[in-house]
Amino acid sequence: MSSWSDELVVTRLDRLGRDTRDVLNLIHECEQRGAFVTVLDPLASTRGEMGHIVLTVLGMVAQMERRFIKERQREGIEQAKPDGAYKGGKARLDHKRIAEMHSGGAGTAEIARAVGCSRMQVYGVIRLSA
Structure with a gap:
């Protein structure tokens, strides 16, 4: 006899939330509703015993990675500004x-x-x- 359960599937952990707290809150909400969370890249799920811990660690790593990317982007912009290579983003509103x-x-x-x-x-x- 097989039993069905709900599952939230995302391609990458950074698609699940902006930071570790968002990810943990969403995982907690899914667990409260009896659903599992599965991330495809890298493959991790809350189905197993260690799943929640693995997703927590992956969330922290993803948050750190985003911070490093933003820092490198800021450094690149600061280096490009004096040369006139960076003019800023396009105005979205008039x-x-x-x-x-x-x-x-x-x-x-x-x-x-x-x-x-x-x-x-x-x-x-x-x-x-x-």
């Missing part, structure tokens, strides 16, 4: 249009719809331009 609409009396919801963003983003742009 700050000028948001400021003009706001000064013209438009509400945040109206601006958000017109620009295609959230009200929170509009608030952030308004706060920066003030």
